[in-house]
Amino acid sequence: MSVIKSLVLTASPEEIRQKFSSMRERTDVASLLEIDYQTLIYHIYRVPENKKYKTFYLPKNLGGTRKISAPNTTIKILQRKLNQALQCIYKPRGSVHSYIHSKNIVTNAECHLNRTLILNIDLHDFSPQYTLVG
Numbered sequence: 001m002s003v004i005k006s007l008v009l010t011a012s013p014e015e016i017r018q019k020f021s022s023m024r025e026r027t028d029v030a031s032l033l034e035i036d037y038q039t040l041i042y043h044i045y046r047v048p049e050n051k052k053y054k055t056f057y058l059p060k061n062l063g064g065t066r067k068i069s070a071p072n073t074t075i076k077i078l079q080r081k082l083n084q085a086l087q088c089i090y091k092p093r094g095s096v097h098s099y100i101h102s103k104n105i106v107t108n109a110e111c112h113l114n115r116t117l118i119l120n121i122d123l124h125d126f127s128p129q130y131t132l133v134g
Contacts, residue, residue: 004077009034013088020089033081043074 009016011034019032030037043052052075057065071079092100097108112118 004035004039004074006034007077007080009081009084016085016088020085032085033078035078035081040078043078047074 011019016032019028023029023032027037030040033040051072053069053071055067055069057067060066070076095111097103097105
């Protein structure tokens with residue numbers, strides 16, 4: 001199986017948007033991610049699930065443990081490339097603070113200053129493991 005040559009996409013944001021909008025075939029996904037199609041298929045469908053992620057547990061501050069499923073190197077690179085492509089395509093609303101490089105917990109809190117009520121919730125197991133369907 002061939003090796004992923006670059007950790008990031010080399011195409012410009014405009015080229016990435018163009019490639020994304022013209023995708024029609026499965027091979028177009030591999031092209032977008034700048035990876036050989038057979039390599040992509042191998043890592044998505046042939047590598048066993050237990051080899052794609054390493055699962056371990058970390059202690060929480062208030063007791064209990066948090067399950068962490070860390071991707072192997074190849075899956076991590078594919079995820080980073082996909083994230084890079086999606087960052088070029090998706091423009092979030094101004095109110096979004098999660099996963100935005102220029103925003104953080106402080107910028108999120110600032111927009112709530114001087115409010116009478118604030119609702120804060122924590123969704124239990126919000127990020128379950130998903131399986132790709134081919």
